[in-house]
Amino acid sequence: MAVMRLAHNIGNESHSNYHTREQILACNEPIGFDGVYRNVYENQDVLQNKSGIMFVMGNHLGGDNEFDLDNVPKFERYCTLGEVKELCRRYDFEIGWHTWSHRNLCELSEREITQEVAAPFQTKYFRYPHGEYNDLVVECVKRAGYRKAYAVTQGVHDDPYSLFSNYVDWT
Amino acid sequence: MQTKQELEDWYNREDPWDYTVTPDDIYRKKFYLTVLYNLGSYDRALDIGAGEGFITKDLPAKEMHAIELSDTAASRFPESVERVFDPIGEYDLVLVTGLLYEQYDHLLIAKMALSAASKHVCVGGIEDWLLPYSFGRMIESYHFPYREYDSVFNVYEYDDSVAWPL
Numbered sequence: 001m002a003v004m005r006l007a008h009n010i011g012n013e014s015h016s017n018y019h020t021r022e023q024i025l026a027c028n029e030p031i032g033f034d035g036v037y038r039n040v041y042e043n044q045d046v047l048q049n050k051s052g053i054m055f056v057m058g059n060h061l062g063g064d065n066e067f068d069l070d071n072v073p074k075f076e077r078y079c080t081l082g083e084v085k086e087l088c089r090r091y092d093f094e095i096g097w098h099t100w101s102h103r104n105l106c107e108l109s110e111r112e113i114t115q116e117v118a119a120p121f122q123t124k125y126f127r128y129p130h131g132e133y134n135d136l137v138v139e140c141v142k143r144a145g146y147r148k149a150y151a152v153t154q155g156v157h158d159d160p161y162s163l164f165s166n167y168v169d170w171t
Numbered sequence: 172m173q174t175k176q177e178l179e180d181w182y183n184r185e186d187p188w189d190y191t192v193t194p195d196d197i198y199r200k201k202f203y204l205t206v207l208y209n210l211g212s213y214d215r216a217l218d219i220g221a222g223e224g225f226i227t228k229d230l231p232a233k234e235m236h237a238i239e240l241s242d243t244a245a246s247r248f249p250e251s252v253e254r255v256f257d258p259i260g261e262y263d264l265v266l267v268t269g270l271l272y273e274q275y276d277h278l279l280i281a282k283m284a285l286s287a288a289s290k291h292v293c294v295g296g297i298e299d300w301l302l303p304y305s306f307g308r309m310i311e312s313y314h315f316p317y318r319e320y321d322s323v324f325n326v327y328e329y330d331d332s333v334a335w336p337l
Contacts, residue, residue, distance in 0.1 A: 058201065058202075058205055059201070061205070081205065081208055081209055082208070085209070100198070100201070111316045114315065114316050115198060115315055115316055118202070118313065118314065118315040120202050120205035120206045120209060120313065121205070121206065121209045121311075122311065
């Protein structure tokens with residue numbers, strides 16, 4: 001897979017967590033959607049001929065982003081697991097895991113990290129919450145059986161457990 | 172093995188295991204349910220050893236039956252859960268959590284699960300305590316820390332011909 005781009009919402013807010021439909025359509029690289037927000041499901045026609053990974057958070061499936069409102073511009077809902085699976089069936093996307101709670105794994109004990117990275121379905125792909133990881137986090141992710149783990153801008157290109165993944169272009 | 176009276180005494184207090192307020196049990200329940208929702212939805216579910224129905228009540232099934240020895244615990248089942256004393260017909264989901272241990276009548280429980288199953292049998296528990304029963308082909312297996320133990324949750328596609336050691 002080529003370098004994967006990062007996106008969250010599909011919408012018109014002026015914020016790094018939002019990409020317009022046109023920006024998603026213009027992206028020629030695989031896209032990793034974090035969330036996965038309901039507006040991605042509602043705008044799913046732009047996923048035609050795209051590929052990538054849908055990274056879900058267990059505690060927030062079918063819920064909302066109220067826990068994250070200090071960092072994002074507005075209230076949004078997340079897809080249910082059924083909706084994410086539907087997107088993966090219809091388009092060239094696979095499902096990945098983004099922890100249960102989206103807490104920063106670097107601030108947790110080994111036991112807590114192990115619980116957070118344990119996905120309740122089969123997947124090879126993991127995204128670090130906030131893109132943050134350290135040696136212990138990487139060790140727990142490897143032990144959980146993931147093949148690839150994605151960071152954000154602090155990642156590199158040649159280590160499958162700290163893969164670089166910049167935002168989809170928004171300018 | 173606990174007597175029936177000891178079991179009733181244990182359930183004198185509501186939620187005696189503190190499942191509803193213990194983060195690891197809330198996590199465990201969430202884990203089981205997400206695994207099950209990912210597998211699909213069920214017509215009929217049977218939870219063997221359901222306690223007060225902590226997990227049973229949220230199973231992704233149209234009809235939920237639960238077997239529980241304690242009358243006190245069963246009296247706290249939510250309305251959506253029907254108490255039964257034996258399986259009634261076949262169930263496309265059979266759930267057995269925290270029961271296939273040496274200290275319980277595990278052979279009886281396993282036979283009951285096998286007699287009731289038609290599609291998936293899900294077995295959860297503390298990894299070191301769980302006896303090596305099989306209910307068919309294991310299609311998924313999950314591991315996570317639970318209280319001071321390692322916990323496992325196995326999903327079997329029911330197949331009587333390869334069930335073991337019944």
